[in-house]
Amino acid sequence: MEKRLFIQTGFGVDVHGQNITKAAKRAVRHAIYHNSMAGIEAMLPGHDLNQMVVNVKLAIPIDKEKLDHDAIKSLIPYGTVTIEIVDGGMLTTSGIFLADKNDVNDLMYIVNASVETGY
Template identity: 65%
Template sequence: MEKIMFIETGMGIDVHGQNITKAAIRAVKNAIHYNSMPGMRSVLPGNDINNMKVNVKLAVPCDKELLDIEAVKEVLPFGIVTVEVMDGGMVTTSGVVLEEKGDKNDLMYIVVASVEVGY
């Protein structure tokens, strides 16, 4: 990325079900949910929103091999999206096992995201 215009951060949690992809998607949605970038198109090469570059950094506590990166990319509506995965986040207890929610144990997964936007 030649120029970073925005960095948005978020956190996502899967409280029941121990699904790392669900937690990662929630983290990315949390990072971008409250943002609008109406002037972005005017600074992009060719004034084309598809020339925007988006780099997602995910701090993931476990199950990296189960993370569906393509599903994470689908959350972002425009641009050329890349995803970096690193150690981080948290695994902690939810305090209860709810089998009807898909729980295998009482753990909840917390993922932290940083979304860099530029060109």
């Protein structure tokens, strides 16, 4: 990325089911869905949204290999999207095991996201 224009942060949790992709998608949505980047087209080369470069950095505590990269990329409607995985996030107890929620243990998966947008 030559020039960063925006950095948005968020976090996501999967309370039951221990699905790292679900937690990561929630983190990315939390980072981007409460913002509007009005005027970004004017800042991009050719004033083209598809010239945007988006780096999604995810701090994941466990099951990194199970992350569905395409599911994360599908959340970003324009530009070229890359995903960077770093150690981080958190595991903590949900306090209850619920078999009907597909729990394999009583852990909550917490993922942190930083979404960097530029060109």
